[in-house]
Amino acid sequence: MIILFLQITFYTILVSGSSLSDKVKQTPAHMYNKPEEQVNINCSHSIQNYDRILWYKQVNKQLQFLGYFLGYVNYEDGKPEPGVNVTMEGSASKDQICTLIIKEVDLNSSAVYFCAASREKPYTEPAYFGQGTKLTVLETGRTPTSPTVKVLPPSKKECRNQKDTNQRKKTLVCVASGFYPDHVSVEWKVGGEKITKGVATDNAALRNQTTYSITSRLRVPAEEWFNPNNEFTCIVKFYNGNHNEPFYGKIQGEKGMFISEGDGMTREKYLKATQRLKLSYGVFIAKSCVYGAFVVFLVWKLQGKHNK
Structure with missing residues (x-):
């Protein structure tokens, strides 16, 4: 048997x-x-x-x-x-x-x-x-506690040195914390559409003393992140004793310009470069004004001597 x-x-x-x-x-x-x-x-x-x-x-x-x-x-x-x-x-x-x-x-x-x-x-x-x-x-005296959900933006340093523009990715992190017990599931939406590609979620929630937490990561092309019209939503479904209740964390894409040339330039480098150009242009204008004033002064002096 x-x-x-x-x-x-x-x-x-x-x-x-x-x-x-x-x-x-x-x-x-x-x-x-x-x-x-x-x-x-x-x-x-x-x-x-x-x-x-x-x-x-x-x-x-x-x-x-x-x-x-x-x-x-x-x-x-x-x-x-x-x-x-x-x-x-x-x-x-x-x-x-x-x-x-x-x-x-x-x-x-x-x-x-x-x-x-x-x-x-x-x-x-x-x-x-x-x-x-x-x-x-349930542990004695405990009742179900809902999660707090937050989406963290990508690191500024991520993909900075990646020269292949097709491989440049940004990683968003969803953190759900403070819930009890660990009956949760996580999904992502970009622009209101469910997405599974590039998603990696912890296999199980982690116990932190009296509550649980879980993280999920979403990797997207850098140009998707550098689009302020894109809304990235993390949905954590928590079983509250009667049904799965959704809790949301959201973040908007970042304003900026995604540089697609194959020189490895990132948005951060682009902003620094433009700032340097603005500063150089300002110095050039200031020098031009000083030089122009000096020329006007010389002309005025010469005209004064000629009249005498």
Whole structure:
């Protein structure tokens, strides 16, 4: 029996990305609960002849097998693993609901729970994951706290020495902080349109004493940043206990001129160069005025001598 479970688990991990995984549904996607409360997680599938639901708990990317629920004609039964403190009820048949029940949760119950649909026989049939349910058991006295979102502009020094204009990039950084617990997702929009290219978001939120923070980076061509008409928006979706609530951080593109010649000149260098030219021009005008005044003085003196 142990070998059977290992084989099923292997197939579950192997094919979880298949399109048939779309036929396995889990609800809800997020849950907050207080200690000692009961938690119910539902799973259903629409795969013909599949009659087994497997349940897993994922902590720190490690899967723990919780047990399975088997259902076919005149037989429905749950088989939890020893010591896991869960039960299962419902049905594993197509278009039916199988429920994982955790009667009294504690802080160690916080995890992502997965169901997977499989087939009792033959054992070689693959299994397919659901989308997962993230459960957080709230610490004593804690309530969900929303994030603060801020978008930081690119560094002035970034891409300064990059001579290939096609490779010049600017990196914006979105920082979401002060939230609890860590049920968040991050996305970017440029000019109101969602963008995924050039986006790199932390794999998980970082715990800072009592709250969490997460960062996301967006790399864009420098000419996009040096366009004041472009608005860069970071959207952090936070599960508030009822639904995913969006929080926004925004920043406008910088006013200025993007130099596209292949001489490695950046906007900063361009501004310095123009300032030097203005200063030189001012000195030239001042010298010209002094020289002109001197010439006028000489002419006046010569005319005075001639009249005498």
